[in-house]
Amino acid sequence: MSERRDENHDVHPEATVGHSYADDSEPPVIGDGATIRSGTVIYDDVAIGDGFTTGHGALVREKTVVGDDVVVGTNTVVDGHCRIGSHVSMQTNVYVPTNTTIGDQVFLGPCAVLTNDAYPIRQESEMEGPTLEDHVSVGANATLLPDVTVGEGSFVAAGAVVTSDVPSETLAVGAPAEHRPLPDSLQGGNEI
Secondary structure, X not given: OOOEEOOOEEXXXXXXXXXXXXXXXXXXXXXXXXXXXXXXXXXXXOEEOOOOEEOOOOEEOOOOEEOOOOEEOOOOEEOOOOEEOOOOEEOOOOEEOOOOEEXXXXXXXXXXXXXXXXXXXXXXXXXXXXXXXXXXXXXXOOEEOOOOEEOOOOEEOOOOEEOOOEOOOEEEEOOOOXXXXXXXXXXXXXXX
């Protein structure tokens, strides 16, 4: 695809908008003001709001719904069947697995990994990604295990391994993550 600029979208060369994965798939719907950089692939059956931006080589798979003003960083993967709110920033190399829910005003630092398979290869299990409520921040290289909920306004420290639900307005730090009171310096939510 050649670079396409109009008042609604800026699609860079070698980006794929509308990867057909099934005979009956429908082209993605993307709101105004999108910037989609080269190497990015957006599947069919995706709905994206206004102000969407990607880095290079991002991937957004089928049956994903994305709100307004969302950044999907370079080499970030959203593996389909996900719900992502508005004003979300996913930095470089973030992995978001199938069946994940992300609220509004959420930040995911570089190389944050969310998972959805509790027993990879060893036994059958329900594939359920984490739920990140509004105003959650996740630091670089943090890992969130399947089906955990990170409560509103919580902060997951860099390198933390979240193995259980994090209450609202809580700091999760360490491996496995321990829960601590949210310091005053981290109070107040995100402004993305």
